[in-house]
Amino acid sequence: MTEVERAFDLLSGKMLGWFRQLIVMLPNLVVAAVLLAITLIGARIVRRLVRRVLPRVSASDTLNNLLTTMLYIFTLLVGTFFVLTVLNLDKTVTSLLAGVGIIGLALGFAFQDIAANFISGVIIAVQRPFNVGDVIETDKFFGTIERISLRTLNIRQTTGELVIMPNRKVFENPLINFTQQTMRRVDLECGVAYNSDLELVQQVVKQAVSAIPELVPERPLEVMFTAFAESAITFQVRFWVPYRRQFDYVSARSEAIIRIKRAFDDNDISIPFPIRTLHLHPEATAMLAPALEAKRSDGN
Numbered sequence: 001m002t003e004v005e006r007a008f009d010l011l012s013g014k015m016l017g018w019f020r021q022l023i024v025m026l027p028n029l030v031v032a033a034v035l036l037a038i039t040l041i042g043a044r045i046v047r048r049l050v051r052r053v054l055p056r057v058s059a060s061d062t063l064n065n066l067l068t069t070m071l072y073i074f075t076l077l078v079g080t081f082f083v084l085t086v087l088n089l090d091k092t093v094t095s096l097l098a099g100v101g102i103i104g105l106a107l108g109f110a111f112q113d114i115a116a117n118f119i120s121g122v123i124i125a126v127q128r129p130f131n132v133g134d135v136i137e138t139d140k141f142f143g144t145i146e147r148i149s150l151r152t153l154n155i156r157q158t159t160g161e162l163v164i165m166p167n168r169k170v171f172e173n174p175l176i177n178f179t180q181q182t183m184r185r186v187d188l189e190c191g192v193a194y195n196s197d198l199e200l201v202q203q204v205v206k207q208a209v210s211a212i213p214e215l216v217p218e219r220p221l222e223v224m225f226t227a228f229a230e231s232a233i234t235f236q237v238r239f240w241v242p243y244r245r246q247f248d249y250v251s252a253r254s255e256a257i258i259r260i261k262r263a264f265d266d267n268d269i270s271i272p273f274p275i276r277t278l279h280l281h282p283e284a285t286a287m288l289a290p291a292l293e294a295k296r297s298d299g300n
Contacts, residue, residue: 039075121167
């Protein structure tokens, strides 16, 4: 028998063995194909049901999409496990799971920042400390939330810039949500001359600010003197306004300044400028005397 005949016999034997094994496994293959089809159909049904049910429980679209995707993948994995079991590939499943575990551990170390942002995004989606459209301040950024994803938060600043901030930064840093309350207090600092009648100043300021139409009537208007400053007696005006957007706060503050200035002018109440007194050494005075005299002569 030649080498070609031996190779042909070996190949035909292998092919015959595979064919016999295929005949033996044919029922299992049919069952596995049916299970695979059922798995695909069942995963789609699960996804549709979850999409209908979750919005009734959770209002977070981001969290709902995440849970829907996780349940869909979980259904596929369970069905695939049964398919491989029918095909007598249990050891293959164990090896795959071990490999996935090792790969997942390696990826966890390599992309730990991405994982931290993802986990922070999930926690934010569950706790919902803010929503799209809220005005917030965090990590020195102030603006309106435009988009919330599982990895980043988009903040549109009042000056127009779009800040894309990782969720981990938002989760770890203090955050102020200005929209969570329907009103906000305006604190306005001012000062009057030392020779002013403070009771009159207090009365004039209250009358001027109370005429602002946007004030919250349930919150009292306060005018409190705070300190004896270098050039003035300072006071603080505190009042509350409805807050839906940043313009409400800025507009009310500007209107209060205009009304207080007009009221002070009508009642001869002065807001003093800072005053500085300079004491010069006699030698410096002597050196500056010719220049000052020349200045006076030019003025005359």
